Amino acid sequence: MIVGLGCLGVVVLFVILGAIGAMAGGDSSSTSKGTTVSSDDDKGTEAEKKKDDAPAADPEPSKTPKSGRPEKTGEPEKADKPxxxxxxxxxxxxxxxxxxxxxxxxDITYGSDNDSRAGTWKNGKFTATLPLDDDALYYTVMAQLQGSGDINCSVTVDGHTEKAHASGDYNICHAQANAGLLGGWD
Incomplete structure (x- = not known):
């Protein structure tokens, strides 16, 4: 292909190769503060070499430390993690x-659609808690009287409470909170 382009093709090829070499760091000289020092130039003195290696004095000190984080101002820092x-x-x-x-x-049972437990009635009351499972379809509590009595029951999920009542005979108090289709509890 170079033969077909002639001398112009060869020149373009050398320019491209030179640009790639310069980007890859293949250049044998480096420029620092207007002074060019070649790798094969031994004429520089030790003082000039040290001067070139020393960092420049910053006329206005930065207000941000090298760590990249702002300096402490006496105010408590907020936690990085929520x-x-x-x-x-x-x-x-x-x-x-x-x-x-x-x-x-x-007779007391409580739990969710995939976890049923037995409760114990003591001194006229029963209370239990379970961790909220986001995948649960419902939470329920049932208490069955054993011949007589008057009871109330409730289940509270995410601030939403469902209540029920039972009185006499072998009636059942049944309160159930259902997961809503669009979130929340019914």
Whole structure:
């Protein structure tokens, strides 16, 4: 291809190769503060070499230290990491009057769509918490009377509370909070 371009092609090729060499650091001389020192030039004195190697005095000192971070001004620095959000919990409650029946005390179950647990009724109340699982479809609490009584129950998820009530016989108090389709709890 160079043969077809003639002398102009050869000149262009040398210019391109020279530019690539200069960018790659293949240049044998370096320029510093208007003085050119060639690698094969031994005429410079030690004083000139030291002067070229010394950093220039900055007429106006920088207000930003070499670390790149601003200097401390006496004000407390903000943390680089955001504070960890408080872990959310789901709260389950049952309260009221429910005497033990033939089958024992209230029968309490609570949890989510994939985690069911048994609760214990003590002194007219029950309270439990579980960590909030963002994948849960619902959280529920159920308490069944054992022949008589009057109870209330609730489940609280992310500030939203669902309540229910049961009275007499073997009725069931059932409160359930459902995950909404667009977020939040119903």
């Amino acid at each position: 504070a960890k959000p408080k872990k959310q919990v789901v709260t389950f409650k049952v309260w009221g009057t429910a005497p033990d029946g033939v089958l024992g005390p209230l």
